[in-house]
Amino acid sequence: MDVTLEHVIAAIVTTRRDRAGGGAPIFFADDDEDLHRTAVYLAKILDGVAHDLGGGTFIVVKH
Amino acid sequence: MAEGHFLRIAAAVAVGTFARLIMLRSDYRQYPSYPHAYVVHLSLGFIAASLGALAVPAVVTRNFMAASILALAGQQFREVRDMERRSLEKLEDTELVRRGTAYIEGIARVFEARNYLAMAAALATSLVSYALPLPQGMAVVAGIACGLFTAAVISGVLGRRVVGDIAVVRKGRIRFDGPFLSVDGIVLANIGLAEARSIIETQGIGVVVEPKDDNARATLANVGQRQAIVHDVASIMGARVDVSERDFTPLMRLDITTGRAGLVIVPIERDVEALLEVVRRVPVIETSVRKPLATRAGRIAAD
Structure with missing residues (x-):
């Protein structure tokens, strides 16, 4: 059986370098459009869901 | 004498299996498109009905050993619940929207209970057809009626709320x-x-x-x-x-x-x-x- 992680932040996407840190991979975006696109791509690639934390930060979570 | 047994037992088995078949049909929404599962459950229903049907003649012919073994065999139907639970749990990974363990447990219990229903219907049929002091044909007909009535009452009681x-x-x-x-x-x-x-x-x-x-x-x-x-x-x-x-x-x-x-x-x-x-x-x-x-x-x- 496959082992998958659930309820884990798979990636963080942010436009503000001072807003994110820690264990999950962080992707820095140039602007809102880039932020949005990266979040969509990551959500698709990781089979996760993109959640908006506000202030230019998205997290991709595996549910 | 042997023929008398045959007719009564056959009628009881038929009623029990029929009861199981009806419950299987009312179940299609929960358990869609599983032709092989139908076969599995009908066969188990048939076995359950046979157990119920044979209990009374075993006692009547003073074959108490057979009666005890039948009672033991009834225990085997606990396996049904386990079987259903295991197969549904295995399939859970392939469901995009999961059933959840509570639903699986509920379905498994229902499947187990329905075999007991088949057994009870068969038992009622054979009990009545042996107990009534009527000619064999009439006793069997009365037994069938009673068995169907039992099935209807039990399935009505077991009819779940929505x-x-x-x-x-x-x-x-x-x-x-x-x-x-x-x-x-x-x-x-x-x-x-x-x-x-x-x-x-x-x-x-x-x-x-x-x-x-x-x-x-x-x-x-x-x-x-x-x-x-x-x-x-x-x-x-x-x-x-x-x-x-x-x-x-x-x-x-x-x-x-x-x-x-x-x-x-x-x-x-x-x-x-x-x-x-x-x-x-x-x-x-x-x-x-x-x-x-x-x-x-x-x-x-x-x-």
Whole structure:
């Protein structure tokens, strides 16, 4: 059986370098459009869901 | 004498198997498209019916050893529950919208119980056909009638309640407050992507389930019950979900202050009335049933 992680932040996407840190991979975006696109791509690639934390930060979570 | 046994036993086995067959049919919604499972359950029903049918003649012919072995064999039907549970649990990984362990346990129990029903119907048939001081033909006919009656009564008692019995199901209004998705004020999830939000707003359907009393409220609060509702809705109306498309996973969340539950789904078939009907007809899961009102403290707290 496959082992998958659930309820884990798979990636963080942010436009503000001072807003994110820690264990999950962080992707820095140039602007809102880039932020949005990266979040969509990551959500698709990781089979996760993109959640908006506000202030230019998205997290991709595996549910 | 041997022929007398044969007719009575055959009638009892037939009635028991027939009872199992009827229950199998009324079950198609829970367990769709499983022709082989039908064969499995019909054969088990046949075996259960044979056990029930043979018990009385075994006693009548003073074959007490056979009667005890039959009683022991009845125990084997516990395996049925285990078998169902294991196979459904294995399939769970392949379901986009899971049944949840509570629903699986409920289905497994029902399958076990239905074999006992087949056994009881067969037992009633053979009991009556042996006990009545009538000519054999008439006794068998009376036995069959009694067996069918038993099956009808038991299946009526076992007939489960549905969500529509314990709650009012109506359409709710979907709203977004920033990224927060809510239906009639019940917040369900944080949807980050604007495209996903607009699809949910235009194609999604919101449902609100309002419990009728405190018992219903406690039952709806059970996660397993809500997962069962979500699973049934998704499997009947379709859901816009795939392995890499998780944004539209149907969700059901509770409004803790009122006990109402809100559901949002982006269905494939966008028919609101049909969807509400599906929710109303989801069985109330046995393991989720809570009855706080049956206790004194619960009644006092409810005032």
